[in-house]
Amino acid sequence: MRRDPQRSRLFTRRVAVLAGGKALLMAGIGMRLYDVQVRDSDRYALLAEDNRINLRLIVPPRGRILDRFGVPLAANRPDYRLLVTPDQTDDLSATLEALRAMVAISEDDERRVLREAERTHGVVPVTVCEDLAWDEVAEVEVNTPDLPGVLVEAGRRREYPFGVTVAHVTGYVAPVAESELTDDPLVRHPDFRIGKSGIEKQYDQALRGAAGASQVEVNAFGRVIRELDRDEGRAGDDVALALDIGLQAYAVNRFGAETGSAAVIDIATGGVLALATVPSYDPTQFTRGLSQSAWQDLVADKRGPLGNKAIAGQYPPGSTFKMVVALAALDSGVAGPGHGVFCPGQLRLGNATFRCWKKGGHGTLDMTQAIQQSCDVYFYDLARKLGIDRIAAMARRFGLGGPTGLDLPGEKPGLVPTAAWKEAVYGEPFHPGDTVVAGIGQGYMLATPLQLCLMAARIASGRMLVPHLARAGGEPAPDMGLVPEHVALVREGMNQVTNSQRGTAYRARISEPGLEMAGKTGTAQVRRLTQPERDRNLKLEDIPWEHRDHGLFVAYAPVAAPRYACAVVVEHGGSGSKAAAPIARDILYEAQRRNSARDPNAPATALLHSV
Amino acid sequence: MALRSFQNQKLGLGQKLGRMTWGLVLLLTLVAAVGSAMLYSAAGGSIRPWAMPQAVRFLVGLGVMLTVALVDVRVWRRWAYPLHGLSVVLLIAVDVMGEIGMGAQRWLDLWVIQIQPSELVKITLVLALARYFHGIVAEDMPRFWPIVPPMLLILAPVALVMKQPDLGTGTMLAVTGAVVFFVAGVRLRWFAAAAVLVLSALPIAWGFLHDYQQQRILTYLDPQRDPLGAGYHILQSKIALGSGGVFGKGYMGGTQAHLRFLPERHTDFIFTMLAEEFGIVGAVALLTLYALIIVYGYAIAFRSASPFGRILAVGMISVFFLYASINVAMVTGVVPVVGVPLPLVSYGGTSMLTLLFGFGLLASVNIHRDVPVPRRGFGPAEA
Numbered sequence: 001m002r003r004d005p006q007r008s009r010l011f012t013r014r015v016a017v018l019a020g021g022k023a024l025l026m027a028g029i030g031m032r033l034y035d036v037q038v039r040d041s042d043r044y045a046l047l048a049e050d051n052r053i054n055l056r057l058i059v060p061p062r063g064r065i066l067d068r069f070g071v072p073l074a075a076n077r078p079d080y081r082l083l084v085t086p087d088q089t090d091d092l093s094a095t096l097e098a099l100r101a102m103v104a105i106s107e108d109d110e111r112r113v114l115r116e117a118e119r120t121h122g123v124v125p126v127t128v129c130e131d132l133a134w135d136e137v138a139e140v141e142v143n144t145p146d147l148p149g150v151l152v153e154a155g156r157r158r159e160y161p162f163g164v165t166v167a168h169v170t171g172y173v174a175p176v177a178e179s180e181l182t183d184d185p186l187v188r189h190p191d192f193r194i195g196k197s198g199i200e201k202q203y204d205q206a207l208r209g210a211a212g213a214s215q216v217e218v219n220a221f222g223r224v225i226r227e228l229d230r231d232e233g234r235a236g237d238d239v240a241l242a243l244d245i246g247l248q249a250y251a252v253n254r255f256g257a258e259t260g261s262a263a264v265i266d267i268a269t270g271g272v273l274a275l276a277t278v279p280s281y282d283p284t285q286f287t288r289g290l291s292q293s294a295w296q297d298l299v300a301d302k303r304g305p306l307g308n309k310a311i312a313g314q315y316p317p318g319s320t321f322k323m324v325v326a327l328a329a330l331d332s333g334v335a336g337p338g339h340g341v342f343c344p345g346q347l348r349l350g351n352a353t354f355r356c357w358k359k360g361g362h363g364t365l366d367m368t369q370a371i372q373q374s375c376d377v378y379f380y381d382l383a384r385k386l387g388i389d390r391i392a393a394m395a396r397r398f399g400l401g402g403p404t405g406l407d408l409p410g411e412k413p414g415l416v417p418t419a420a421w422k423e424a425v426y427g428e429p430f431h432p433g434d435t436v437v438a439g440i441g442q443g444y445m446l447a448t449p450l451q452l453c454l455m456a457a458r459i460a461s462g463r464m465l466v467p468h469l470a471r472a473g474g475e476p477a478p479d480m481g482l483v484p485e486h487v488a489l490v491r492e493g494m495n496q497v498t499n500s501q502r503g504t505a506y507r508a509r510i511s512e513p514g515l516e517m518a519g520k521t522g523t524a525q526v527r528r529l530t531q532p533e534r535d536r537n538l539k540l541e542d543i544p545w546e547h548r549d550h551g552l553f554v555a556y557a558p559v560a561a562p563r564y565a566c567a568v569v570v571e572h573g574g575s576g577s578k579a580a581a582p583i584a585r586d587i588l589y590e591a592q593r594r595n596s597a598r599d600p601n602a603p604a605t606a607l608l609h610s611v
Numbered sequence: 612m613a614l615r616s617f618q619n620q621k622l623g624l625g626q627k628l629g630r631m632t633w634g635l636v637l638l639l640t641l642v643a644a645v646g647s648a649m650l651y652s653a654a655g656g657s658i659r660p661w662a663m664p665q666a667v668r669f670l671v672g673l674g675v676m677l678t679v680a681l682v683d684v685r686v687w688r689r690w691a692y693p694l695h696g697l698s699v700v701l702l703i704a705v706d707v708m709g710e711i712g713m714g715a716q717r718w719l720d721l722w723v724i725q726i727q728p729s730e731l732v733k734i735t736l737v738l739a740l741a742r743y744f745h746g747i748v749a750e751d752m753p754r755f756w757p758i759v760p761p762m763l764l765i766l767a768p769v770a771l772v773m774k775q776p777d778l779g780t781g782t783m784l785a786v787t788g789a790v791v792f793f794v795a796g797v798r799l800r801w802f803a804a805a806a807v808l809v810l811s812a813l814p815i816a817w818g819f820l821h822d823y824q825q826q827r828i829l830t831y832l833d834p835q836r837d838p839l840g841a842g843y844h845i846l847q848s849k850i851a852l853g854s855g856g857v858f859g860k861g862y863m864g865g866t867q868a869h870l871r872f873l874p875e876r877h878t879d880f881i882f883t884m885l886a887e888e889f890g891i892v893g894a895v896a897l898l899t900l901y902a903l904i905i906v907y908g909y910a911i912a913f914r915s916a917s918p919f920g921r922i923l924a925v926g927m928i929s930v931f932f933l934y935a936s937i938n939v940a941m942v943t944g945v946v947p948v949v950g951v952p953l954p955l956v957s958y959g960g961t962s963m964l965t966l967l968f969g970f971g972l973l974a975s976v977n978i979h980r981d982v983p984v985p986r987r988g989f990g991p992a993e994a
Contacts (some may be wrong), residue, residue, distance in 0.1 A: 007918070010796045015925060018794060019909060025936055026902065032943045036852045037891040043852020051850065052866050056982045219870040447657065 026460050058212035059191045061156055063236030065170055067245040068471055068600045069255035073159060079157035080132040083125040086117035087150030095147060102139045105129055124353045158193060158287045158315045164280040165249050168308040171198020186211040199239060200468060201409050208234035240471045244270025244596040251276035260570040261309035262587055263453035266597040267562050270465040270477060273596045280303040291393050311411040314446040315569055316520030320554045321375045321441025323459055323490045326367055328394035329382045330486040337489050340366050343377040352433050354380050371493025374504050374521060376440050383439025386428050391438055392418045397480060399454040400447050406467045414451050417444035449569045452554050457565035462487050462554035494518035495559055508581035519555030519584060523575035526550060540574045546574035551579030559589040566590045625679055630978040634885050638904050639955060639970060643669040645897060646956035649885050649889045652863045653877040661877050661958045668960050672967035679971025684979035687972060688742050688919050695739035701728035702771040730965040732768045736784060737791060737926035739764050744795035746986045777950030778824050783933050790929045793895035795922055827947045845944045847872045848880055851887040859890030877958045879950060883942045901935045911977045919985040920976040927969040
């Protein structure tokens with residue numbers, strides 16, 4: 001070096017430049033670190049939290065559905081599921097083999113578990129089987145130390161303790177369908193069940209509750225490391241119904257093998273005490289997912305177990321409609337209380353002949369007698385004088401021809417025809433003949449059993465009751481504005497239907513003093529009988545089931561101080577007096593015996609135990 | 612002759628140990644200790660599987676360094692070409708019969724040990740270039756022909772390494788060569804010419820790149836392009852750095868590293884983990900240790916009497932600087948992810964041994980700083 005000072009200087013210069021360059025680079029890296037670690041630190045800190053913290057929804061327990069005395073109609077049962085986290089177990093197949101000694105695992109289940117384990121890279125728990133029995137849970141829990149990665153998770157399953165008895169009222173829950181997705185993140189949770197029909201659907205929001213959340217720390221593979229925070233959410237509210245499950249069960253059983261429905265309304269409040277539909281289905285099966293064949297069977301059944309006949313079955317009201325015609329006549333002044341009509345057994349109108357159900361005719365009747373004996377000619381006469389629109393107006397005041405406002409989805413409106421309606425639908429005027437048959441609740445007229453029950457309740461109370469299933473206090477229903485004497489007259493007619501020997505339902509009376517009922521029979525033609533059939537005087541058994549008449553009965557009890565209104569429709573059961581009246585009588589007797597309408601908050605009585 | 616006896620002068624072992632760079636050994640030990648501590652954290656608080664082997668490797672490497680340091684610098688000059696030749700032969704061997712590993716042929720399995728010739732060649736390249744420029748006379752420097760042989764010394768291994776393909780090491784070798792050219796006093800016009808040549812060759816070179824290498828460069832240019840794919844590493848690394856903030860999340864408290872959002876936390880991204888757990892304070896502290904080592908290296912270069920010693924020292928310290936700066940620039944998203952470890956800290960044996968071998972040469976330069984180094988010939992006495 002001493003020999004080459006020029007080169008030495010060059011070296012020093014170059015090294016200085018190089019060192020300077022390195023220092024600049026270091027400074028650049030330092031500034032970069034400053035930018036990331038100090039200037040943008042907050043943003044990255046947030047991203048780091050996003051990375052590691054997962055918010056998991058907790059499905060709150062769904063509210064129960066209770067009857068008026070607190071008996072659960074829909075509740076949640078603990079459901080134990082067996083899960084295994086594949087990467088926490090040494091040998092998945094061996095673990096499943098060990099589990100097989102304790103719980104039943106099908107080969108399909110095993111294949112599914114192995115497949116899911118592969119798909120999720122083993123870090124996500126896979127469900128092995130569901131709905132474990134308690135002793136199975138206990139056995140697995142005891143052996144946990146020998147079963148790494150296995151865990152038992154407690155979930156909930158909706159169950160309906162009374163099953164078929166109130167299925168059409170409670171409805172059922174099921175997994176959320178695509179069309180039911182909303183902003184509520186809860187509905188996207190795989191464990192969430194949504195109300196699909198009945199009260200479950202009507203009060204879904206209240207029953208649902210509010211979702212809880214669990215903050216968990218997860219690693220890059222999604223495995224939960226620990227729980228950081230937990231908010232249990234709010235359990236769904238219980239929904240208490242006015243319904244008395246004891247009376248409901250009685251009504252359902254009373255139908256036996258018959259098809260039909262019955263409604264019972266508390267006249268004091270409008271609360272629906274029973275809403276029976278026979279036959280029915282088991283809602284618990286729906287929550288588990290119905291098999292294809294079970295579903296096919298339900299759909300194919302001609303007795304229609306899926307339909308809620310009480311609110312969606314529409315039948316011609318037949319003679320049960322006569323009180324409405326009578327009140328329309330009294331109210332409009334077409335006929336006074338003493339109005340008499342001679343019944344020769346038929347009414348001739350132009351070329352047409354309208355028969356009374358009694359071939360020989362009733363002779364001369366006043367209004368009370370006409371109701372008592374259900375004389376058709378009397379009401380043909382009234383209808384002809386009233387015209388359809390005045391009949392229709394009165395029918396609507398009694399809740400016919402439109403939804404009653406019951407808090408249950410799927411209610412049908414029935415049909416109360418008017419001249420304008422017929423013009424609009426058929427393009428024809430309302431013929432006098434149409435009006436005449438409307439006078440006995442036939443022709444275009446349709447009503448649901450609930451509407452008929454409401455009609456009976458309004459006649460019995462004279463007030464604008466509105467039926468409701470959820471127990472609710474509130475104002476007493478307003479008066480209907482009818483003349484009390486007119487209503488009293490109609491009620492006396494109904495009283496005589498059951499309580500006088502000439503009444504059409506005398507044989508279905510309640511004879512126990514103080515519990516007597518008043519009612520009205522009705523028979524709805526399913527198929528108009530031909531003249532030869534009529535002459536042969538066919539017996540019920542000779543007609544095919546589908547062609548038999550529907551038997552109807554509306555009633556209330558006790559006569560002296562009405563509390564319970566009831567309507568019974570027996571599909572293809574024949575006449576109202578033979579098929580429907582005895583069922584209505586027994587239901588109303590049972591309602592009074594049970595004291596169904598008593599204040600549920602009053603001290604329990606021995607009667608409760610008969611539930 | 613006086614000159615001859617002067618050239619033959621031998622230092623005793625005591626003298627050598629006295630001139631040993633003990634300060635450098637201390638700094639290196641500190642950095643290695645930081646490395647083992649971070650590996651302990653990376654394993655979730657366990658000396659297995661990384662911290663313990665790494666510490667053992669450092670001790671072995673330290674032994675290698677001291678041994679290399681005690682060998683006369685003239686011996687290293689004498690063996691510079693043969694060693695570099697051996698490296699290039701090994702690179703060819705890797706190409707011919709190398710094992711496939713990590714998607715690239717880099718390792719040579721010699722039954723007893725696995726060696727990575729691309730690491731070895733970083734040392735031998737500097738040695739060979741130092742020897743060449745030591746031997747050249749000042750009058751030859753401005754001319755073109757004298758810089759052709761050293762160009763070949765560089766290009767042969769660069770081409771072989773690039774072919775493996777190992778873009779990161781290839782670039783490092785080229786830059787190392789350029790740095791040695793620069794300090795050796797090669798005229799700046801040759802640098803300018805080389806720059807023009809490289810720039811015009813870039814579009815052609817792009818075509819020769821493997822698909823994943825092109826992806827890496829594109830991802831580097833726009834990290835958001837593919838946040839879950841190739842950009843994931845850089846993004847997660849920046850999140851870890853940024854969330855570490857000024858003072859960090861505490862030792863073994865780095866969520867990004869411990870929940871495995873950070874990839875390769877024990878190797879290429881260990882700096883990120885350190886910065887996440889100790890913040891910018893910890894990061895700057897480690898960089899300061901590196902800076903001190905580099906300053907130490909320059910001091911050794913300036914004290915050396917021979918061009919060979921100076922060039923060797925600056926070259927070695929530049930290799931070290933390149934490792935550190937490329938790794939840190941990579942994890943902070945300044946340069947593409949190229950797979951360069953953080954020197955003495957990242958888990959891995961080959962780079963540790965290579966670097967400590969290099970520091971051994973540096974120490975040897977320091978110990979033999981006054982020894983006259985012959986310009987030509989293979990033996991110290993034959994010049």
